[in-house]
Amino acid sequence: MSQTANKTQDLKQMYKTIVDEHFPSRMEITFADDEKRQTLFYEKVMWTIDGVQKGIRYGENPGQEAALYRLLNGNLVLGETEIIQPGQYLASDIELLQSGKHPGKTNLTDTDNSLNILRYFKDKPTAVIVKHNNPCGVARGASLEEAYHRAYMADRVAAFGGCIALNRSIDRATAQAVSDQYAEVVVAPDFEEGALDILARRKNLRVIRIGNIEKLQNFIGKRFVEFKSLIDGGHIVQWSFVPQARSRADLKIAECEYQGNLYRVKREPTEKEYADMLFGWLVESGITSNSVIYVKDEVTVGIGTGEQDRVGVAEIARDKAYRKLADRYCFEEMKIPYNELKDEEKKSAIDERVRKEKGGLIGAAMVSDAFFPFRDGIDVGIREGVRAVIQPGGSGNDYQSIEACNEADVTMVYTGQRSFKH
Numbered sequence: 123m124s125q126t127a128n129k130t131q132d133l134k135q136m137y138k139t140i141v142d143e144h145f146p147s148r149m150e151i152t153f154a155d156d157e158k159r160q161t162l163f164y165e166k167v168m169w170t171i172d173g174v175q176k177g178i179r180y181g182e183n184p185g186q187e188a189a190l191y192r193l194l195n196g197n198l199v200l201g202e203t204e205i206i207q208p209g210q211y212l213a214s215d216i217e218l219l220q221s222g223k224h225p226g227k228t229n230l231t232d233t234d235n236s237l238n239i240l241r242y243f244k245d246k247p248t249a250v251i252v253k254h255n256n257p258c259g260v261a262r263g264a265s266l267e268e269a270y271h272r273a274y275m276a277d278r279v280a281a282f283g284g285c286i287a288l289n290r291s292i293d294r295a296t297a298q299a300v301s302d303q304y305a306e307v308v309v310a311p312d313f314e315e316g317a318l319d320i321l322a323r324r325k326n327l328r329v330i331r332i333g334n335i336e337k338l339q340n341f342i343g344k345r346f347v348e349f350k351s352l353i354d355g356g357h358i359v360q361w362s363f364v365p366q367a368r369s370r371a372d373l374k375i376a377e378c379e380y381q382g383n384l385y386r387v388k389r390e391p392t393e394k395e396y397a398d399m400l401f402g403w404l405v406e407s408g409i410t411s412n413s414v415i416y417v418k419d420e421v422t423v424g425i426g427t428g429e430q431d432r433v434g435v436a437e438i439a440r441d442k443a444y445r446k447l448a449d450r451y452c453f454e455e456m457k458i459p460y461n462e463l464k465d466e467e468k469k470s471a472i473d474e475r476v477r478k479e480k481g482g483l484i485g486a487a488m489v490s491d492a493f494f495p496f497r498d499g500i501d502v503g504i505r506e507g508v509r510a511v512i513q514p515g516g517s518g519n520d521y522q523s524i525e526a527c528n529e530a531d532v533t534m535v536y537t538g539q540r541s542f543k544h
Contacts, residue, residue: 143177145189153198160198162205162347164191167214171221179226188227190214198347203361206344212237212334219313220322220329222306229285229307229328231255236287236309239408241338242368243289243401246420249273252408253284256428260405261421267295272421274303277446278453285309289335292317301327311335342368365407367537370396373512376527376534378520385521389533391510394419395487399512402489403537411491411542414439414499416508418486423447432494436502443481443506448472480506487512491541497522504530514540 149164167190168175181188192214198205213234218224225233236252239260247266251259251273258280263269266288274281285307286300292310297317300308307328308321321329343364350358367373373396377386391399402417409415409427414436416423424443429435445460451472452460463469476482484507493516494500500511500523511527515536527534 143187162196165194181227217331222326222328232285242404250287251281251284266290373535380521385524387534391533395510398487415489416486432499436499447482448476493517497526
């Protein structure tokens with residue numbers, strides 16, 4: 123075997139290897155000043171798999187030691203804010219029904235962020251598909267199968283190897299739809315008779331039941347402490363983010379004053395536009411910033427993440443909407459990915475259809491996690507036919523965005539709160 127072949131084999135083996143980690147069984151974090159000490163007590167999470175105690179498979183990458191800890195006891199009160207109480211476990215204490223290649227760090231953080239988004243949606247079946255800690259498809263539907271199908275087809279390319287989280291017990295039809303694709307993790311509150319047998323056909327799929335999904339709404343508004351580790355071992359500590367705008371009453375029609383003149387969006391949103399904007403804003407809370415997303419009929423159409431400038435991320439989300447719609451049409455009609463389509467005539471027909479429909483963005487809502495510093499970001503969406511915009515507001519140039527909306531008869535609301543996530 124050549125040296126190159128040996129290296130390739132070694133790399134493949136790394137992904138199959140469970141790292142021996144040396145983190146202790148317990149962890150304590152103490153916040154203290156001269157008058158008071160508050161300690162949080164944690165214990166390491168292990169699973170019994172094939173009779174063997176195992177922790178996290180590995181960390182961010184193969185070869186990185188990692189451990190999962192759950193909050194066992196303690197309380198932290200700072201000012202008027204109190205940490206979420208111990209024992210209310212979600213991703214830190216999963217129930218593995220099928221371990222596959224048991225979870226690594228990325229599987230658990232993807233699971234956690236899918237629940238972070240899913241908790242805001244209760245009244246309708248909802249599916250969240252997360253990949254690399256960002257949603258690639260989120261959708262609601264009349265049935266769980268429909269919600270999953272819509273989320274999957276929103277970006278089935280990115281969904282490959284992702285985490286699927288569902289807010290209803292998985293029925294046989296949904297289980298079959300999930301097992302037809304390749305996923306790393308599926309999470310649900312429960313599984314109807316026969317569903318687990320269908321999912322078991324995917325031997326490496328981690329099948330996770332989290333009973334507390336039924337109580338996810340109890341986690342809305344609750345805080346926990348976030349730690350950001352610095353290269354020198356220091357930490358930035360902050361309370362977790364809680365989106366305040368969660369209902370129509372929390373939104374404000376866009377208006378501002380500039381040089382003594384009042385600027386206000388002329389058109390009130392429709393009920394459908396309110397539904398799409400609120401859906402998009404709550405999905406936004408789980409997306410890496412800078413971000414702009416487009417939503418239509420309570421389905422994510424284009425998701426732009428982690429970009430440095432707002433115009434650029436609006437364009438990225440637009441371009442993804444075009445590409446993903448082309449792939450969806452190709453896959454639905456010919457059962458092959460768009461990139462594998464060799465027939466130029468058929469490809470041109472799909473391209474023309476997508477162009478006429480502007481990537482599915484006509485009538486969509488545009489969602490931004492921070493204000494638009496100039497109108498050029500909003501203009502990206504307006505040119506594609508968006509009809510509603512939701513953003514925090516607060517720029518010194520908000521009047522420009524209001525003018526852009528009024529020129530195109532687009533409505534816009536402010537949340538009054540930024541939603542950065544880094």
